[in-house]
Amino acid sequence: MEAALATCTLPSPRILKPKPRFRCSLPNPKPISPNSPTFKSPPPSKSNLFTTAVSSSPAVAPTNSPPEPEPGSDSSSEKFDWYANWYPVMPICDLDKKVPHGKRVMGIDVVVWWDRNESQWKVMDDTCPHRLAPLSDGRIDQWGRLQCVYHGWCFNGKGDCKLIPQAPPDGPPVHTFKQACVAVYPSTVQHEILWFWPNSDPKYKNVLETNKPPFIPELEDPSFTKLVANRDIPYGYDVLVENLMDPAHVPYAHYGLMRVGKPKEKVDREGGKPLEITVKRLDNEGFFARQEWGYANFIAPCVYRASTEPLREEDKDSITSEKGPLKNRKLSLIFICIPVSPGRSRLIWTFPRNFGVAIDKIVPRWVFHIGQNKILDSDLHLLHVEERKILERGPENWQKACFIPTKSDALVVTFRRWFNKYSGAQVDWRGKYDPSLLPPTPPREQLFDRYWSHVENCSSCKKAHKYLNAFEVILQIASVALIGVMAVTKQIAMSNVARSVVVVAAVLSFAASKWLSQFIYKTFHYHDYNHALV
Numbered sequence: 001m002e003a004a005l006a007t008c009t010l011p012s013p014r015i016l017k018p019k020p021r022f023r024c025s026l027p028n029p030k031p032i033s034p035n036s037p038t039f040k041s042p043p044p045s046k047s048n049l050f051t052t053a054v055s056s057s058p059a060v061a062p063t064n065s066p067p068e069p070e071p072g073s074d075s076s077s078e079k080f081d082w083y084a085n086w087y088p089v090m091p092i093c094d095l096d097k098k099v100p101h102g103k104r105v106m107g108i109d110v111v112v113w114w115d116r117n118e119s120q121w122k123v124m125d126d127t128c129p130h131r132l133a134p135l136s137d138g139r140i141d142q143w144g145r146l147q148c149v150y151h152g153w154c155f156n157g158k159g160d161c162k163l164i165p166q167a168p169p170d171g172p173p174v175h176t177f178k179q180a181c182v183a184v185y186p187s188t189v190q191h192e193i194l195w196f197w198p199n200s201d202p203k204y205k206n207v208l209e210t211n212k213p214p215f216i217p218e219l220e221d222p223s224f225t226k227l228v229a230n231r232d233i234p235y236g237y238d239v240l241v242e243n244l245m246d247p248a249h250v251p252y253a254h255y256g257l258m259r260v261g262k263p264k265e266k267v268d269r270e271g272g273k274p275l276e277i278t279v280k281r282l283d284n285e286g287f288f289a290r291q292e293w294g295y296a297n298f299i300a301p302c303v304y305r306a307s308t309e310p311l312r313e314e315d316k317d318s319i320t321s322e323k324g325p326l327k328n329r330k331l332s333l334i335f336i337c338i339p340v341s342p343g344r345s346r347l348i349w350t351f352p353r354n355f356g357v358a359i360d361k362i363v364p365r366w367v368f369h370i371g372q373n374k375i376l377d378s379d380l381h382l383l384h385v386e387e388r389k390i391l392e393r394g395p396e397n398w399q400k401a402c403f404i405p406t407k408s409d410a411l412v413v414t415f416r417r418w419f420n421k422y423s424g425a426q427v428d429w430r431g432k433y434d435p436s437l438l439p440p441t442p443p444r445e446q447l448f449d450r451y452w453s454h455v456e457n458c459s460s461c462k463k464a465h466k467y468l469n470a471f472e473v474i475l476q477i478a479s480v481a482l483i484g485v486m487a488v489t490k491q492i493a494m495s496n497v498a499r500s501v502v503v504v505a506a507v508l509s510f511a512a513s514k515w516l517s518q519f520i521y522k523t524f525h526y527h528d529y530n531h532a533l534v
Contacts, residue, residue, distance in 0.1 A: 078284045080422040082106065083430075085301055086188075086195040086213040088336050088348055089123060091228045093192065094459045100146060102126050102136025104340050106198050107432040110185065111136040115157035116144040122157045123196040125183040129153075129161075135182070159184040188212075191219040192228065193336070193348065214299045218307070218332050218352040225360040226352040229369050231376060232453040233347055234439075237301075237339035237427055238395070239387045240347060242415050243379065244304055244335045245296070248275055248408035253379035255534050257371065277410035284422040287414050298415060300422075301339070307332035330354045339427045343387065343438040347376075365460035370523055377448055378529045384447060388438060395425035445526050455524045465524045468516060475513035482506035 087105050089112055095101060097114035104110070109126040111134070124146070126136050133150040141147045145154040145162055153175075154163040161180035167173075174180065183200035186207050195213045197204055218224050233240055243249070251260050251270040263273035279289045286298040288311075297305045308330050310316045331353040338346040349372070360368075393401040398416050419425055426435050441447065455461045483506050486499070 078422070079424075080284050080300060082301065082339075082423070082428040083198050084211075086197055086211070088213075088302060088338055089187075089194045089196055090457070091193050091230055091348060092121070092189060093228065094230060094457055095121070095194065096459070098140065100136050100138055100140065102134060104344075105196070105346075106339050106427070107341050107429050108198055109134070109136075110196065111138075111146070112194065113140060113146050115146075116140075118157045120157065121187060121189060121194050122146075123185045123187040123194070124155070124159055125185075125200065127182070129180055129182060130164075153180075155182050157184070191216060214303045216303070216305060216311075216332075216334060218309070218330070219334070219350070221352070221354075223354050223357075224330075224352040225354075225357040226350045227360050227365050227368060228348065228350040229365070229372060230346065230348045230454070230457055231373065232340070232457070233345045233376075234343070234380070234442075234447055234453075235345065235384045235387045236343050236438075237337055237345045238415075238419055239383050239390070240345045241298075241304060241337045242412045243383055244337070245298070245411035245415055246409070247411075248272065248406075249379065253382065253531075254375050255531075257375050257378060274406065275408040277407050279410055279414045282414060282418060284418075287418060289411055289414065296411060298411075298418070300418065302336050304335045304337065305332060328354075342427075342429070342433050342435060364464065366458070366464040369454070369458065369461055373450055373454060374527060374529070377450075377527060378531075380448060380529075381444070384441065388441075391436065391438065396420055398425070444528065448526055448528060450523075450527070451525050461524065465520065468520050472513050472516045472520065475509045475516065479506050479509035479513065482509065 083106075089103050089105060089110070090101070095112060095114070097116075100111050100113040102109065102111055110123050111126040112121060112123055114120075115122045124135065126134050128135055128138075128148040128150060130148065130151055130153055133148055135146055135148055135155075138147050138149045141154060143154075145156055147154045152163070152165040153161060156162050159182040161175040161177075161182075164175045164180065167175060185200050186197040186204055188195055188208050190213045197207050197211075219226055250258055251272050255270050260271060263271055265273075267273075275291070277289055277291050279287060281288045284300070286300040288298075289296045294306060294308045295310045296307075297303070297311045299305070305311065309332070332351065334350050334352065336348040338348070340346055390398060390401070398420070399413065404413055429435070451465075455465055482502050486502055486506070
């Protein structure tokens with residue numbers, strides 16, 4: 001598939017010129033404690049993989065204005081600082097300690113590698129100071145240093161250059177010069193995910209002592225199972241976040257892929273219904289909301305959590321709970337949305353729960369990713385196109401361009417309000433990109449590509465892909481070998497039963513190899529989704 005993708009002709013970049021923007025009048029938010037490890041709690045839902053729990057109460061807002069927060073909000077209009085927050089890079093389980101990994105976060109190209117001398121993951125600028133070659137294309141040498149494979153310069157975990165092979169041993173120690181060093185970003189591992197602080201200024205060296213990544217208690221609870229996955233997404237951060245906060249689209253965009261609660265009165269095949277969502281608190285750190293079946297939190301800029309339990313005990317409310325054996329079941333949907341560049345984002349997700357734990361220990365992780373990737377694919381094209389239409393109208397005009405008359409869009413509207421008010425309706429790329437220029441739309445097979453967007457970055461799927469390909473080859477060889485046995489034994493006496501068994505085995509081996517080939521392609525490379533045929 002890689003060769004096929006390489007030969008695809010891409011259309012020239014399309015410059016989208018936003019229309020004049022308007023200023024959105026936003027209600028006063030209520031402040032939230034900024035560094036509290038368990039701050040912000042909004043409402044989730046009892047739907048499956050990519051939805052939050054929703055209630056069946058019919059509630060309709062009279063206009064397309066966002067739901068108003070409760071009285072008592074204060075007038076803080078502090079702007080959000082995108083470079084004063086921790087960002088996730090990758091789950092630790094999907095990082096190989098033997099090789100460096102190149103990642104882009106917030107438009108910053110970083111190299112992630114395991115420093116065995118300090119027994120720590122390191123996040124550094126993915127640029128060799130010599131000739132600006134990417135260090136992520138390098139290797140880790142026998143002394144545990146990161147080596148640039150262009151000219152062999154070597155660096156330790158502090159970014160210091162330890163070797164310039166071309167420098168004469170009796171000359172000046174040029175490897176000690178400041179210009180020979182690589183910028184190192186503060187980093188830490190929390191919830192089995194590697195996070196980094198997007199500022200390499202030495203004054204942030206000990207930032208972890210005063211500012212920590214968002215803390216999600218269930219991800220540290222040993223009674224919960226918490227398989228994690230990641231995927232690169234071909235649309236931007238804001239579209240990704242608002243889509244994950246939208247439970248109303250699940251019965252339609254993901255029809256047949258996810259279980260959803262049945263409404264009391266079914267108005268269509270899919271089972272859409274009015275949803276009751278109440279936003280309780282909003283400020284520049286995010287917001288908290290409540291639904292009949294749970295809570296939801298947006299912890300800016302990356303974490304969206306929907307759960308049966310509140311993030312903070314004081315946010316607990318009299319939500320109707322399950323009766324009987326289900327009352328002790330706890331489930332959370334954790335989505336971590338990472339800005340990569342305009343039109344590009346990355347999603348890390350995990351669904352911790354305290355029931356069905358044994359299943360996750362038996363079934364390999366890649367099996368769960370089959371259905372989860374199909375869910376992501378089922379609305380991928382919709383969102384890719386939607387992003388371009390939003391940009392054409394101007395991101396700050398989102399609420400004016402969209403007609404949003406019901407409460408089912410409450411979380412989406414609140415996120416857009418946060419995005420507009422505290423960030424000017426755009427990620428702060430610090431001049432790295434033209435915000436009116438999105439990547440060109442590739443051919444459909446490349447847009448829906450799973451191999452480079454997921455498989456290559458998932459240790460479980462990558463291993464399964466390798467072994468299943470090997471098994472396919474074994475089946476093909478077995479089919480040919482059995483036919484060869486028939487040819488060799490043609491002159492030898494062989495019972496009809498034995499001959500029939502060999503023929504059947506050859507046919508079955510060939511058929512199995514063809515089925516497996518198609519399974520591998522649809523699971524690990526490309527699986528289209530046509531809503532009209534569902």
